[in-house]
Amino acid sequence: MENQPEIVRQAIVYAKQGWEVAEGWLLSPAAWTQFALLLAAYLLALVISRRLRGPLTRLLAPPPDQTNVVARLRNFVLIFLPLLLPLLAYVFTGLGEGVTRSLFGSGAVIAFGKRVFLFLAVRILVRDIFTEPFLKLLGNYVLIPIAALYAVGLIGPVSERLEATVIPLGNMSFDLLWLLRAIVAGGLIFWLGRWSNERSTSYIQSQEEMRPATRQLAAKVAEIVIFGAAFLVLMNILGISLTSLAVLGGAIGVGLGFGLQKIASNFISGVILLLEGQATVGDYVELDNGEAGTIVKTTARAMILETFDGRWIVVPNEDFITTRVVNYSDQGSANRYEAPFSVSYDTDINIVPALIEEAVAKLPFVLQEPDRPDCELRAFGDSGVEFAVEFWVNGIDDGKNRFTPQVLFAIWNALKEHDIEIPFPQRVVHHKGLPPAA
Incomplete structure (x- = not known):
């Protein structure tokens, strides 16, 4: 024994103490009485829990159509029904412990059984009731080991050993x-x-x-x-x-x-943005560098923009304060857009504005207020006469893929219906000094 490591010698000492306790229990009439009371307490708890489980389930389960606070509270209490058996056994064992101590002056066996029932309750709690991953981790590696040490009566020695093990850390120690x-x-x-x-x-x-x-x-x-x-x-x-x-x-x-x-600056900028309400979740914004998207999340450091093609852009809060940001505010406000097009030089351009304005005004999403669709002559281009129709919509034409394509379809159909040619790029080339054969 003297040549064995300290941990082995300590384990042998605990094993001898455990054997002496077990031997004393096996040879003691009082211990056998306590074993009988433990068995009776468990059987009584088993019978009562089986009889109570059905009525308690029907009493606590809320109607399927209820989702209020009371219903959620009843569902929360219902998930603890698996603890009914070990807790009833624990209570009945506690009553039996009082009886044995009054009759025999001893209750070590029944006290051990009571601690075992408490361990079983902790195990059921971790295994069947905890669903959160963190709580399951905490239960498996903290609650169950502590309950097991408490059940075998080693919680005190283990705590003293851990408290005696001091770790120095510079001028500090714990x-x-x-x-x-x-x-x-x-x-x-x-x-x-x-x-x-x-x-x-x-x-x-x-x-x-x-x-x-x-x-x-x-x-x-x-x-x-x-x-x-x-x-x-x-x-x-x-x-x-x-x-x-x-x-x-x-x-x-x-x-x-x-x-x-920089982090402090972004944090303070975020607070300013929240206080002033210049940009918040749901707003469609365009940054100074041309990037645009809908604000889907705000953090202490940055705002997250989602573009029309599903990409996320992380923009520091400071950029919303120090740079130019266009906020289209997709909160039900009207916004104006334009769709450019051109017609051939052979067209009577005097009829084009009214024709296009009427066609675009028929679209269901185009607003008549604050202004009706307005078709304007923009320039005399290289290939044709350039026009653009301005229209108002309620919302955001994100990525120019929501409203503008339908407006262009309406323009195309209106021009084709009146036999107005939409020109393609072309050039007129003049050759001078060609040879006689040509």
Whole structure:
């Protein structure tokens, strides 16, 4: 034994202690009584849970056509029905523990059984009830091991061992128990923060009476408040004083002033855009470099534009403040477009404007207000007389593929109906000084 590693010697000691406990239980009448009570508690819980499962399911299940808060709450309670059996067994075992302690002055066996039932409840919770990947990960690697250690009575020694293992880090030091607590608490708190942020954002975006820019600003404020509160709660749980973060805050401030000034500038520009409402989700904008698209998402750093061909363009918020941006505002406002065309020089161009204006005005999407379609003579080109018809529509002709093609079809049909030729590029070439044979 003296030549064995420390961990092997410790395991042998725990094995001997476990064997002594098991041997004492096997030879004790009080232990056999407690085993019988454990079995009776489990069988009673099994019978009652089977009888209650059907009525509880019918009582808690809401009608299929209900989607209100009460219905969602009833569905939430319904998913915990698999815990009915182990929790009933745990309660009945606790009652039996009181009886055995009053009769025999001992209840170690039945207390062990009670902890086993609690372990089974945790296992069912993780396996059958948790659906979120993060919660399943937390349950498999944290909750179940802790419940298993608690069931065999080793939670105390393991905690003391982890607390005694100190990791130095420069002028600071922390034990493994504190590190595990920080990882678990931090992951759980910020998962709750993300879940709360998603719910609050969904609720804010559903408030149609609010302006889109106001909804975006409210969602961002809610996100900052939620994650700020999560950070403060985590610091409080870990016992870290906020005053000790003053130096770190100063360092972050210096970093923002030098290395992160672009990020800070984009963040502040995003806040300004939300406050002023100059550009928000749903607006169709054209940038100074000619790129155009619909704003589909706003972040703290940039806005995401989706072009008519499905591409996403990430535009820093600062560009919306410092450069020229055309906002067509696809929120029900009218916009004017034009469709160019040309006719042959043999055409009586005096009849063309009225002809085209009448044809375009018949299209169902063309507005009569603020102006009717207007056909204008633009130039005398190399191949023909150039015209353009201006028309107003309610919305965006994104990519010139929504309204303009239908207008061009109407122009083509109107010209063909009146035998007006649409010229193609042509040149007249004069040759001088040709040889006599030619």
